[in-house]
Every structure is written in structure tokens, then in C-alpha cells.
Amino acid sequence: MILHIARKDFLTNLLSPRFVIGFILCLVLIPFSILVSLDNYRGRAAQYRIDHDAAEKAVREVRVYSALRPEVVIPPEQLSVFSKGISGQMGNRVKVQLGNVPMLASGKTAAGDNPFLASFLSVDFVDVAAIIFSLLALIFSYDAFTREKEDGTLKLQMSNSLSRSASLAGKVLGVLFTLLPILAFSFLLSAVLILLSRNFAISAVEWGRIVLLFAASLLYLAVFVFIGLLVSARSRSSVTSLVTCLFSWVFFVFLVPNVSANFAESFVRVQSRDNLDRVLADLDRELEETIHSAWKAQGLSEGYSCWWCSINSDGYVETYGNDREGFEAFRRKSEISEPIRIRYADRRWALQQSYLDSLTRQARAAETLSLLSPSGVFRTIASSVCTTDLQSHKARMDRVRRYRETFIRFLEAKDVFGSFSWVTPAPPESFRTEDQLVELRTGGEFKTARELSQWASKQANPMVYWRKLSEVKVQGDGPQDFPYLDISDMPRFPDQPLRLFAGLSSSILNIGVLLVEAVILFYLAFIGFIRFDVR
């Protein structure tokens, strides 16, 4: 009997104009959202390749270990085509440095080259699905009881030997049977579009995740069907029911997500970024002073004197053509400064972490508030299934941070901070004394440095000292005389293959919320229908 009613409802719905219009809406909006997201994905993937190649080139072309700063380039998430989550707001590059634990990724976001475009919002498959499926669910269920009551068929039906629960079950099945093809069709259509698109192949695990997304959509759909049935059971006429349903639709789908994000922003404050930057700048100054006083304690001067050198405040030092003492001074300075730098990075990180924690608290608050709306819950589940949510981002950044530690351990194991290879590719056995260098560079004209400076002090133009020294090109005086460093043993940032259920633990709670909502709504609709006045 239940199936009988379901079949009848299904057929009535199938022939109604709302089915046609609903179908057409999906037919237009779903491909639109997928194509726009695919386009966005391709742009990001192209950017990823550019950045990845640049990072590879940069890390290959170093001659000293102090210049080695591997850059992790994060590929765009393939499933962001379905739910972009926060992935589009994050940069795609993270530089691994000794003096800084990576906080947030830098590089281009989904807005690309034009920062103004970041002010345009965009919708993806899940946004469209959250809007359309809820609307269709309500449109098909708002008049489930009221219409039959108005037509007088409900009375007729109830005069048969048919329990109200069986009648309700039939109705629910009828509506779900109607919506299921639309839902399935939407997913199939997107699957076809993805299969047909060039340069976009997704793995079996990702297909599995799409199936999970389908299941979540089904649950989401059911929640709205039950809302519609509940409203219908509590309303006197179809018009009342319709208006109530539409208002709850706007409320749940459009208002709650926006208002909850805004309330979180307003009432769960994040720390001031300017303040963090100021404190970090103070810490950087302190680091510099600590390094300088440590050098002083060892009798090393603050300044550098070199034949050829390139120095940066982040610890990069590259030098050529010095005498033995010169190289030794560079080596000892780095040997002292780099462990201090790593120690300070941990102090910086404590501050950065508390800032990140405040950002996370705010985002979590917004997420919690959006639990008020099934569409908020659905979107949260979807972004987590598509690995574009905050948790996936944090997991990725944690992996980058662990990679930094691996990288530092690699350097420590090679003991490079205290070695000449940190500052110069020239082998120590090739180092010469100052006098030897002067003799070589002046082509034997001067035997010692003293001789040269005595001669130069008698000349009118003091620049001749340097000009004299540039007369003969000496092997090892510049970077061009040395090959790049062999970094084949450097640890690389490991790719982490996606597992089907990885990172979905928090979604279980959200799925639970949707389920509980569905059950409660169904129960209320059931009670409402039991007490429904069919006259």
C-alpha cells in the first residue's frame, strides 16, 4: 500500500511543471558551476606548474648550503571543483627557512594576478547544490498534505483502511523517489563533465569521495523534505505552507551561514595581525643583537670583509676569493648564528601559533554557529570530504612544518653550519693566504699584501689598489668557477596520497547532526500528520 501511494505521488510529481522546471534548473546550474570550477582549477593548476618549476630551479641552482631554501608548492585540490572550501583563499607556496616556522602559505590565491578580483565571491557545485536541492525538496513537499486536503482526496484516501503512518511513509517515499533522479542526474552530469574535460583525471579514491558527497547530499535533501512535510502538516492551506517554506529556505540557506560567519568575526575576535608583525619585528631585532653579542664574545666583528660576498639578514651567506682567515671568519660566524636563529624561530612560532589559534577559534565558532542551518552543516561536510576545509589545510601546513624539521635535521646530520660548505663551495685545501692571493692577482708584481698597500698609499687615486688586484683573474674568485651543490640526498617534501576516509572524523559529528535533525523533523511531521485535520 505504501508503495502504491509512493508510486501515485511520484507519477503526479513527474508530470507536474515543477518537475520540469526543477530539472531544467539543475540542467543549467550544475554544469555551469562545474565548468566555472574546472576553469578555476585549471588556472590554479597552471600556476602550480609555473611555481613548481621555478621552485625546482631555484633549489637546484645553489652553490652553498646557506642558500638552500626549499620551497613547497602546494598543488590545487582536485575535488575543489566540487567544494572550494577555503582552498581558494590560501596561497600556494611555503618557503622552508631556518629562521621562520611557516605560518600561512604565500603566493597567489584563486584570485590570481588581480587582487581586486578577490572581492568577487563565487559559487561552486556544493553551493549550487545546497541552494537547489533544498529548494526542490521544499517545492515538492510543501503541499504534500495541504493540496490533497484542498482537492478533497485526502479524506477519500483516509476513508480506506489505511493507517496514517502508512500514508505518510508513502508520501515521503513518493517525494524522495521524485527527487532522487534529479539528484542522481546532477551528480552524473558533473561526473560526465569531469570525464570529458581535458587534463583532469581523478583517482579512484576521489571518485569514492564523490560518492560520499552524494550520500551527504541525499541526507541533506531528506532534511529539507521533512521540513516541507512538517510545515505542510502544520499549515491550514497550501499558500501558508508555501510562504512559510520559502521563508525558512531563505533563512536557512542564505541568512544563517552569512550571519554566523559575521557573528563569529564580530564576537570572537582574532588577535591583531599588525600587533603580531610588530612583536615579530622586535624579536628579529633581538635576534640580531643576540647574534652580534655572541660573535663579539668570540672576538668576531659585526661587519664583513670579503673579495666577493652576498649576505642576507635571513642567514644566507655566500662568499668567494677570500684568504684563509677570511673564510674562517665567515664559517665561525655562521656556526654561531644559525643555531641561535633556529632557536629564535621557535620563539617566533609560539607567537605565530597563538595568532593562528585565534584565527582557528573564529573559524570554528562560525562553523559551530552555522550548525543552526542544515545547509551550513552540509557545506562543512562537503568541504571536508573534498579536503578543502580548515582541517585539511592545517594538516597540510603541519606536514610542511614537519618537513622543515626534517630538513634541519638533514643539515645538522651533515654538520654544515660549522663547515665551509655553508658559506662557500671552495674546498678548504684550496684556500690561500692573503699574500699568496695578492701575488696571484697582481701577476707576481707584489709579493705580499703589505707591499701592495704601501704602494697604493703613495698613489693619488686610492681606487688603484682594487684595480691592481683585478688585473689577473684567479680561479675561485667568483661563483661562476664552481658547480652547483649536489643536493640529491636532500629530503623532499613527501606527497601524501589521499585515503578515502582520512580527515573525516569531524564530519561524523556533522553527519550525526544532520541525521538527528532528519529524525526529529520526521517525527514532528509524523505527529503533525497524525493530528492533521483532513476536513
Add this chain to the structure above:
Amino acid sequence: MTMLKTVFRREVLNNLYSLRFLLSLALLIGVFVAGTVSFLNSQAAALADDRQSRAAELEVMKSQAARNATELAVKRHTYVLQPRASAFITDAKEKYLPNAIVFSAWNVFSFQNRSGSANPFLNKSDEPNWAFIAAVIASFVALLFTFDAVSGEKETKTLALALANPVSRGTLLFGKYLSAVVSVMAVLLAGVLVSFLMLLLLGPAANPSALAAETAGFLVVAGLLTATFCALGLFSSVVAPNSNVSLLLALTFWLAFVVIIPNSAVFVAKNFYPIESSEAVQRKVDQAFEDLNRNAPPGSWTMNSGNPFLPQHELRAALQMKRMQAEKEIRDAYFVEMFHQFESARLATALSPVSLFEYMTEAVAAGGYIRFRKGWNDMHVFQSQFLNVFKALDAADSDSPHWYNPNEDVSTTRKPVAFEKIPQFVEMPMSFGERALPVLKYLMMAVFYSCAVFLVTYVLFVRYDVR
């Protein structure tokens, strides 16, 4: 005329007693209150943060001025646009837009979105300010008030009855239209009023006349939006065979105009108005630098900061100046491309009356993109003043060789300067003309839009079969 009055009265009363009116009133006032409470809370915190950052930035500049005038002139400063008092009307996505300008006395370098403006862990979303409420809820309510105005009356058979009276079809349709607009605006007005009072009583000391003027401007553009959506609702009502279909049609319009078109701007911008990649621009800059270096007289790069009068400083100053000019030319051209791409994308989304409305409220509240552009232009004016002051200081210093170098504090005056003598950039309020001119085309489009839709509806209604 009397007939119009009668129709209008009947329709307004009809709307007033309906469930949708009550629900929309409750919903609108609820969201207005929530949005205003949230705004008041966040605005206070934002102002406090801003004061702190500004004071810190000023301290830095003061200490530079106390060391020497050239250091103050060549160091890059960042001006961050202040929290805007009218953000309750619309935030105009300012937290996502570039909101900081980098400048020195020599150049206005670039703009950026200040890190920390928006929490990157939060999904991007609209704030529940007045513009959002009007764009999403008022437009929706407008459609709800009108979708069954014709098809619904046809089903209840009252339409034929109404037309049996000596009333022209135009009058009847216009009466319905007017009453719907008035009903929606009444709901909106109630919400705006509540919010307005809360702002006056609880808000930071604002200028009440400016507040009133901006509120009035907002109501005008919101009226246009409402009028357009009421016309769209009537249109759906007239073309569809029954009220069920007209509802779906109206909802389809709403989805297209509120959700789809405004949200496809990035896609449109990237595909139809592509700009050069930033990597290509960087390569151009590098190329220009390389050319300049190659053609520079030998010794240009020799550094020795001990004596400002060393001849190599003059060579280097000239080279640095040329480099800055070359880079500025390339970057400024790229910025113009960005502005153009953004404006073109906006124009494309102007297909939707909701986007039109958003761009107009931005002008009403003097925020967002047009505010940034004014700040950007004003900064260029300010920078030339700053430079003139600096050049005058340098000219007065006999210990300076007067070799202008935009990047180093070597060969211009190295004496401290009283900080009060240095002009400070202040964001000027926007005049009516500055607000209205950039959006005049949008205003005309919005008026045309609502008139055109109503006219089409009228034509269809004249030929409508009321049976």
C-alpha cells in the same frame, strides 16, 4: 486616478494582512538587528585596532624624521584605509579588496590587501549589512508579493471580476505594482529605522546629517531594486499559466540575479578580459633593470656611504632614479590593466539588478572600489606634495650634494627634521559628485531595467486572457 487609488488601497491592505508581510517583517527586522549589533561590536574593536596600528606607524615615521629627513623620504610607508563609519550600509567587500597603499616621498609604489584584513580560515561571505539584506531578502520578498498578483487572482477568479469594473488594465497592473513596491519598502523601512535608531543611540559619535543623507540615498537605490524585482514578479505572474509556475519562474529569476550572475564575475574577468601575468610583468621589470645597468656608466654601483660627496653617489643616484621611473611605468600600466579588468567584470555582472544595486550602494556609502580609487589618486597628489617639502628641505641644507636618490639616504640632506613640518596623508570624505559620477551608468541601467521589465509586463498583461 481614483480607480488607481482604489486598486492601490485594496492591494496594500491585502498585502498588509497577509502572512508573507508578517513573516518578512519579522525576518527583516531580526536580520537588521543582528547585523547592527554585530556591526556595532566589530566597529568599536576595528577602530581601536586601527588607532593602535596608526600610532605605531606614526612612531616609526617620527623616529625616522628624528634621524634624518632623507630616511623618512626614502623608506616605504604603508597607508591603510581606515574603518569606515558607513560600513553598516555596505562593507563593499573592503576586507577582501586592496586596502593599503605603499608610498614614499618619491613614488606611490603599489597597493595590497593588508594581511589580517580578513580571516583566511573563514569562508568568504557577505556581511549582513543593509545592502545585503536588501539584495537578498527584500528582492525575495518583492517576488513573493507579486508572483501570484495576476496568476493567483486568475485562479481565484477575482481577476475577471476586477476587470468587469470600469478600470483599465494598465491602471490595475500599475496599482498592483505600486502597492507591492510600497509594501516591500515599508518592510525595509521598518528595518532600516530600527537599525538607524540603534546606530544613533549606541553607535560611535557619528555625524547625524551624513548618516541621514546616506540612509536616504540607500533607500532610493533600494527602492529601485525593489521596483525591478516587483516588475520581475509581475512579469512571472503574467507569463505563467498558473501561480505554481509563476512562483518557480520568479525563483529562477531570483537565483539567476542574486546567486549566479554576481558570483560569476571572476570567471568572466579571467576568460573575457584576461590580463598579463604578474610573472610576465616581473620579467619586464627585470629586463628594464638589466638594460639600465648595462648602459650605466662604470662605477655606478660602487658603494661607499662614508662621504656623501663621492662622485659615485651621483652616478648611483641617477641610476636608481631611472630604475624607479622604469619600474613605475611598467607597474602603473599593469595597475591600469587591473582596474580595467575589474571594471569590465563589473559591467558584465550589471546584467543583474542585484549587482547594479550593490555598486550603487557602494557609491552611497562611499566605500569599496570607488573609495580605493579616490584614495589611490589622492595619494599621488599627496606624494608630490611630500616630495616638494622634502626637496625644499634638501635645498635648504648646504651640507647636501642634492643628488636625488629614491632608494638610499646618502646624497641628500641628512639632518633631522621636525615631524610637524612633514605633511600627513589624510583620507578626504567623498563629495556627492565623486560618489555619483562613477556609478551614473549603473543608475541609468537600473532605471532602464525596471522600466523595461514593467513595460513588457504591461504589454503582456494587455493581451492577457483573464478567464
